[in-house]
Amino acid sequence: xxxxxxxxxxxxxxxxxxxxxxxxxxxxxxxxxxxxxxxxxxxxxxxxxxxxxxxxxxxxxxxxxxxxxxxxxxxxxxxxxxxxxxxxxxxxxxxxxxxxxxxxxxxxxxxxxxxxxxxxxxxxxxxxxxxxxxxxxxxxxxxxxxxxxxxxxxxxxxxxxxxxxxxxxxxxxxxxxxxxxxxxxxxxxxxxxxxxxxxxxxxxxxxxxxxxxxxxxxxxxxxxxxxxxxxxxxxxxxxxxxxxxxxxxxxxxxxxxxxxxxxxxxxxxxxxxxxxxxxxxxxxxxxxxxxxxxxxxxxxxxxxxxxxxxxxxxxxxxxxxxxxxxxxxxxxxxxxxxxxxxxxxxxxxxxxxxxxxxxxxxxxxxxxxxxxxxxxxxxxxxxxxxxxxxxxxxxxxxxxxxxxxxxxxxxxxxxxxxx
Ligand SMILES: Cc1cc2nc3c(=O)[nH]c(=O)nc-3n(C[C@H](O)[C@H](O)[C@H](O)COP(=O)(O)OP(=O)(O)OC[C@H]3O[C@@H](n4cnc5c(N)ncnc54)[C@H](O)[C@@H]3O)c2cc1C
Numbered sequence: 001x002x003x004x005x006x007x008x009x010x011x012x013x014x015x016x017x018x019x020x021x022x023x024x025x026x027x028x029x030x031x032x033x034x035x036x037x038x039x040x041x042x043x044x045x046x047x048x049x050x051x052x053x054x055x056x057x058x059x060x061x062x063x064x065x066x067x068x069x070x071x072x073x074x075x076x077x078x079x080x081x082x083x084x085x086x087x088x089x090x091x092x093x094x095x096x097x098x099x100x101x102x103x104x105x106x107x108x109x110x111x112x113x114x115x116x117x118x119x120x121x122x123x124x125x126x127x128x129x130x131x132x133x134x135x136x137x138x139x140x141x142x143x144x145x146x147x148x149x150x151x152x153x154x155x156x157x158x159x160x161x162x163x164x165x166x167x168x169x170x171x172x173x174x175x176x177x178x179x180x181x182x183x184x185x186x187x188x189x190x191x192x193x194x195x196x197x198x199x200x201x202x203x204x205x206x207x208x209x210x211x212x213x214x215x216x217x218x219x220x221x222x223x224x225x226x227x228x229x230x231x232x233x234x235x236x237x238x239x240x241x242x243x244x245x246x247x248x249x250x251x252x253x254x255x256x257x258x259x260x261x262x263x264x265x266x267x268x269x270x271x272x273x274x275x276x277x278x279x280x281x282x283x284x285x286x287x288x289x290x291x292x293x294x295x296x297x298x299x300x301x302x303x304x305x306x307x308x309x310x311x312x313x314x315x316x317x318x319x320x321x322x323x324x325x326x327x328x329x330x331x332x333x334x335x336x337x338x339x340x341x342x343x344x345x346x347x348x349x350x351x352x353x354x355x356x357x358x359x360x361x362x363x364x365x366x367x368x369x370x371x372x373x374x375x376x377x378x379x380x381x382x383x384x385x386x387x388x389x390x391x392x393x394x395x396x397x398x399x400x401x402x403x404x405x406x407x408x409x410x411x412x413x414x415x416x417x418x419x
Contacts, residue, residue, distance in 0.1 A: 021335075027085055030077070034089045037068055038096025046097035049227035050387055055183060056100050056227050057137070063104050064137045071127050074108060083342025087283030087334050094287025098391035099227030101284060103139070106179040106228055107131060110140035110188040112277055113204050117246040126206050130186045138185035143175035143233050150176075151404050153190075154198035158235060160191035160205060162249075167242035169205060171235040174217065177398075181231040182216020185209045189235065193252065200259045204246040213238030224390030278352040278399060279337035282359035285395035286331055289363040292370035292388045293323045299374055316373060323366045330359040350405075350412035357405035360395035367392040 023031070041062050049056040063069035077086040094101040107130050114126050132138030149155035158173025171191055175181065187207040194201035207214045217232025245252060297320050300311035310316050337355035340347060347353075367389035371378035378385050396402045410418045 023084070023088075024082075027080065027082075027088060030085055031088050031092055034068065034092040035095070037063065037066060038092050042093070042096030042100050046100060046227075046384065047381070047387065049097075049103075050099050051226075053221065053226045055103050055139070055180075055229045059100050060104060060137050060139070061134070064131070064134045069104055069107075069137060070131045070134075071111070074111060081342060083279075083338040083340075084335055086280055087286075087338045090280050090283040091287040091290065091331075094284040095291045096287075097227070098284065098288050098388070099225045101287070102179065102225050102228035105284070107140040107184075108280075109142035109179065109277065110184070110186060113142055113188045114206065114246060117204050118206075119246075119248055122206070122243075122246060126186055129209065132185060139180040139183060140186040140188070141178045141180040141182075141184035141233070142188045143178040143181060144190040145176050145178070146174060147176045151401055153202075156190060156192050156199075156202060157195075158189065158191040159195070160193050160203060160245075162193075162242070163239075166239075168239045169242065169245060171205065171207075171213075171238040171240065173235050175233040175235070177220060177230055178233050180229055181233040182219075183229050183231075187214060187233065188246070189233075191235075194256060197256070197259055201256065203252050205240060206244045206246065207235075207238065207240055208244065211238060211240060223393060224387070225394055226390075278356040279334050279341060281395070281399045282330065282334040282337070282355040285356075285359040285363035285392065286327060286334060288388050288392045288395075289323075289327050289330070289359070289366040292367040292385050292392075293320070293327055295383075295385055295388075296320065296323070296370040296373040299377075303375075310373070319369050319373065323369055326362045327366060330355070330362045333358050348412065350409040353400065353405040353408040353412075356395075356399060357402055357409070360392075361402060363392035363395050364389075 041059060045056060045059055049059070060069055067073055073089075077089050080086070090101075090105065093104060111127060111130050114123055114130070118126065130138065130140035144153060144156070146156055146158060149157065156173075158171060158175065161170045161172075162168075163170055171189060173191065175189065178184075178187075181187070186209065189205050189207055190202050191205060192201050193203050213236045215234045215236070217234050220230040220232075222230060242249060297311075300316050300320060301309050303310045311320070333351070333355040337347070337352045339345075340351055367385060370385040371389055374383055374385055377383045380386065400408070407418060410416075
């Protein structure tokens, strides 16, 4: 017995500690590298691009030049088997600026769909095109939402019909709120191949650059994330080669046959993409929250009223303490979900949704508190926290609203189909 215990201890030591939150050198190096770009290039440009409400192509190109914008960078972040590098990099980018951050990271939604559902040939063909080159960077768009299908993805009306004679798919419909919609080189579109099957009848298609019948609709003017382009996309008899169906026709036919027989389908095209990306989205919200917290802390130490720094008042100091506490708590949820996702753990309690829900709500709350700590200055565009507050708000809305995350979590923990 004693020998076994001793062996267990020695064995554990030889394998290294089973649990650690200490980042390894690679993770620290990447964090420092991304932080440098966020601080040196993104922050100085943030207010200007927010005002212009345009895609900051020169900043995207700078990111491409240093290797931060491109498939290699995403691949490098993804390669970390702990799953932490992707959220760490996202937190730093969005700490720099969320609008520009989304202009840089918006492409990754389309990339995730191609990576998650495409065949190796499709990945080889389309992934490089999503990013373009260093000389001519491009962006990509992922189009699931529609005017009448936001939270309710199953209501998607965009149809994809197969023209067997020509081996082409014909897409018709209207997509709404697509990040990079219309300006993207590559659009990934979720369409219904069989409306009767709801979301189980969806499939993902790549629309190659310059395809006729794929046009940008109205560009949306937004509350925040204004350096990121958001627009409707119209698909009007848009014909694409049969090879543009992600995963291929055979796989789709098999899946649809299983669903029609009443068997469970393993993949629901849009949901799959969202589920994989939730902790990353949470990390973006964290970046905004941390930026606002750090700004408010610095300000509270400098700003004097009634003959002392305002941080000497408990109400201000306690608010800052709570901000730090909530941000760190959210980060732990984000890291846990990222680690679970990367190591193939089952999300039994919807831990991915938990991480996004908490981080999104913390970002909205912390940025609002930051405005309060800055007082009148916080409410002006001379100081960055009002922009951070506007940017943060989207994190309780896109990639599943807070209500939808609560729905997912409550269903997971109760086994009841809560409505
Ligand atoms: C800046 C921006 C960028 C975006 N980028 C993309 C993109 O790149 N690709 C893309 O496909 N989409 C994108 N979207 C769309 C986004 O994902 C949707 O806005 C989001 O899913 C919510 O859908 P909705 O706006 O239709 O709200 P609705 O679904 O109409 O919801 C309205 C309200 O009702 C609540 N609600 C709805 N159903 C329930 C329920 N069952 N129980 C309780 N409450 C409920 C919601 O929580 C919300 O508060 C983007 C949106 C914005 C604003």
